[in-house]
Amino acid sequence: MKDTYKIAKEEILFTLIDILKDMTSDWDLDYSGGIGVETRLVTDLGFESIDIVQFVVAIEERFKRRRLPFEELLMNDGRYVDDVNVMDTVDFLYRHLNNH
């Protein structure tokens, strides 16, 4: 069971990093840290709200799932959060992609 857990998280992480690299490859970012688990979408990658929308679409397309409850990731107590990092997104997806 533990192995399945590990593999699933890795797969999600690899996919997210792949999406983010592809998405930002021609953005002329100042950020030079590479994309990893602690990368913050707004602070490090300069995401604006429209980029979050596209990120959500890209994730749903890649995992072939619609209407994942992204408000759980992007809102806290009914308000939008200031930033989200890659690992938060992995955890969120791990919970919901395995919750058929």
Added chain:
Amino acid sequence: MNPTLLIGLDGATFTILEPLIENGTMPFLRDFINDGVRANLLSTANPLTPPAWTSVMTGRTPGNHGIIDFIWAEERKTDHYFTLYNFRDIKSETIWSIVSRQNGRVCSLNFPMMSPPPAVSGFIIPGLVSWKHLRRNVHPAGLYEKLKELPGFNARELAWDFDLEKKAERGIPREEYEHWVDFHIRRERLWFEITRYLLKHESLDLMAILFDGPDKILHMGYRYLDPQVFPELPTNWDLKIRDLCLKYFSELDGFLAEIVEMAGPDARIYMVSDHGFGPSWQVFRVNTWLHSKGYLTWKDLGDLDDKGRENAQKVIDRHFVMLDWGNTTAYARTTTSNGIYIRVAKEPGQKGVPAEDYQAFRNRLTAELLEVRDPETNERIIKQIMTKEEAYPGSNNSQAPDLTLVMRDHSFVSILNKTPIIYRRPEVDGTHYPQGIFLAKGPGVQKGRTIPQLSIFDVAPCVLYSLGLDIPEDFDGQMPFQVFEESYLQEHPCEIGEPTVPVDSCSHDTGKVEVDEEENKKIFNQLKALGYVE
């Protein structure tokens, strides 16, 4: 298939085009109209770009295709969760898909809601996508690299600039008018170059290009182009801006001429708009009115800490409202929907209008709204109110507002917490009117005829007939027979065929994850350091 060219002119209206033809700004359009058919084209109940163009692309009503507004939103605890409508929200098959699955090749340029692009046979470059995401959203993969080699290609100007659009919503500052018009001329040229490139190098059955500049120019410069509202004694400034606007339409006329010439004499050509334009002189602050009647309670931002207030400001900046949901029974969510949502209690004890009272509540609200009067003239300011069933008939209308308002000047409502409730604009502005344009020309099309008004839902059946395809039986639009010569119709009978096929909400090419070994190791080490793996 018979080659067919569909040119979209966002917001084009005869009210503006006719004077431009008469004063010599658009000689090509004059000849085109003289050689073909023209009609007014009635838009969707709320004449707005996303639902209207999606109706052009699907032949279905917004209540069936499911695209209601720019923004898809749902209320949460103290805020809206919002996203933008996209291709995956379209619940009806598009003409691009219908043609493609019958072995035709299509090209769709700059049409909204086409992201992420479906895998059709041909090409799709969607509209309403930021330059930052354009490369990933063109079909097929590799097309973007070819576009980059075109002379003058500039993704930042070609794509949708959300910052610029936000600015435009609030009104372009006068000192930026010149830049705004020049920007849209350059942008149309970029779309024109792509159209030219694809027409030259590809064999296409259906080529469709949407020029959205008319809408942008008319929002800014309607008062300079409509002879009915242009000042009798114009200032030098008025004349300068009018000339700039004329320059835009003159350039557009040149692009249209070249595209039509490239399509060749065998092609049938259609020019349509998603809605018309007309003058607006008032603003109705509908949420302020709902508040004054006790239907809506604003959220008390004084209760919030600094962070909360900052957050609230962001929401308001995105043109949403901050409401006290527990004490709100009706509110307008977006300016563009011109609609009011009624908050119905989903279960007993929950805040909101009890389900059994919904009808009576809606009737009462409608009656009160119809009595809202201009304080200066005592005239009613709302000329029609449609229920959800009237404005959005269909099986995919769950996101539609309960009431859709048609203002006497067709203006969009304001949703902000401001007074006075009814505000007279200092200058006439341009806004969406329901009557757009329909033009057709080519083999079998009547010449020099003005025919009775068509519906925007009729465009898709007309395009499919033009291509030589059957019209799906579940289209909401009708075949506009008056467009064609009797002899052509007899030789090419119109056939009603199989219904459209269900849409696949995940039809985009999703790619595969490829991570090299070195990368894999690095990420694994990161996970390990964070305790996610042992």
